[in-house]
Amino acid sequence: MLAYAIRRFGQSVFVLVLMSFLVFIGVYAIGNPIELLVNPQADEVERARAAAALGLDRPFLEQYWVFLKGAASGDLGRSFVYNEPALTLILDKLPATIELAFVAMVMAIGLGIPLGLVAGLKPDSFVGRAIMAGSILGFSLPTFWVGLVLIMVFSVQLGWLPSNGRGETMMVAGLPVSFLTADGLAHLAMPAVNLALFKLSLLIRLTRAGTREAVLQDYVKFARAKGLSQGRVIGVHVLKNILIPIVTVIGLELGSVIAFAIVTESIFAWPGSGKLLIDSINQLDRPVIVAYLLVIVTLFIVINFVVDVLYSLLDPRVRLGGAAASH
């Protein structure tokens, strides 16, 4: 297990370095940030001074080398635009995004797995068909459109829910959170639903497919032949077997929902990191873009590690470290 963790750590560092290099090339190719940062009326001398101050006058590889040296000591550079450490900027905004993502995922999991089980156990019933029809809607309606409709209905016409911002926050462990105050919850409701809808549909379909397959297995029939209650057969024998693909997808989706909640954050003016990323890309604020993506990649790596550990807990046949059990 320890050797496995160390090997994973080594792979992760490699992925991070590779990723940062690719992003560096990408942003370098898009254009020169000096054009956007310096007043268009400025003369050549002033432009050169600004470029030198930001280190943009040096060759590409040297710029990257400077970044790498800084990164090794935990310094991901300063934002060209805000002149603040890029990491600080991101960590200021990230908690709001993580809160939104977690609430959305909890909604998707809490509804998606039970609904998927129902649809999988009674595929031909009215309820089962209704759930599947709903999930097709959730799948195919574009997120931005659903967001706008939610605002139209609940903010503009009914006036029940606020359409933008985080609302009143409470400090928990030094971080502001919205979900503990009534006002914060009201602000959280629509963006979270908006974000959850697609994941919910995905989990419904995944759970349903797994359930339909599992209920045909002999071990389910054997469990029933033992006289177990329906609840135990479904809740233990079926659920534990179908949980592996579900956990995988939940892990990946959690990462992507944190990384790319941009559309929802823009629509509901949620002060999260998605908005920061979009702004930074528009202004070619390379340190922020690189730092943001590094944070996100780290997040994915951590989530995937947790998912792998969960596998070994869920399925005794999976052993971490590649020492396969004999069959």
Added chain:
Amino acid sequence: MSGGPLLQVDGLRMHFFTKAGVVKAVDDVSFTVGRGEILGLVGESGSGKSMTGYSILGLIDPPGRIVEGRIVFDGTDLTRLDPAAWRSIRGNRIAMIFQDPMMTLNPVLRIDTQIVEAVQAHAGVSRESALARAREALVRVGIASPDERLHAYPHQFSGGMRQRVAIAIALVNGPDLIIADEPTTALDVTIQGQILFEMQKVCRESGTALLWITHDLSVIAGLADKVCVMYAGRFVESGPVADILDNPLHPYSRGLIDSVPARNERGRPLRQIPGMTPSLLSLGPGCPFRERCASATPRCAESPEVTEPSPGRRLRCFHPAR
């Protein structure tokens, strides 16, 4: 306890109502199993023998449904019970073992969990005493170092060992009847023999009745007291095992017995039954075997009644072999 047989299946019909039509998977099947008796239920794949077993346990799922007949177990007609009452009998007084031991144990649950839950589903006992019973059941089916084995997962067992665990689970609540659905078919021949011996021993010791479902007559020969032969969902003939094997009356039973390789006919090609089993969807009235039967006459287009050619034997045929 009532004085009658332990299990009496009487005119059982179990049909699947599919979109393509009604599949008569079990169509008028009757037999009895006495206490401690071993009945072999014989037939080819698709003859409805497994479905008969599932019907007795109430494990038929829609679109399948028991449409007619009684399943009287120890004086109670199971078909009249509500699902909860039927569940309280399942795994408790009637247990079942399945064909493929690689598939019947849940791969992600430990053996102790799978046995203990079977105990606790029927008896309000603590986990400790349930574990003690689990351990005892494993010992009874010949599993060495049961304490270690209880903590293992199914993939750490061989096929034969898994089947022993499944049998232990079936035995753990001391059932009156075990329905065994070809439990040795998927095993090596040597393991097959061990399991057969073990099952027989355990059942004889505890007075547990067995309903042994199989297509393999050679298994039945050394194991069962009585045999009931099924074909295309219907009852064909039944009687004491020696009578049926030595002197089959129905042409189908005769065909089955002739297609078993026998030691004294070395070098001769095996006889086989011509044709194939009919589709249960399109099956009309009359004897379902008549298309493949050498003795068939136009009269076979009608359904023959069940007759009793000799005491203890029942037959459904117009032209019994002599």
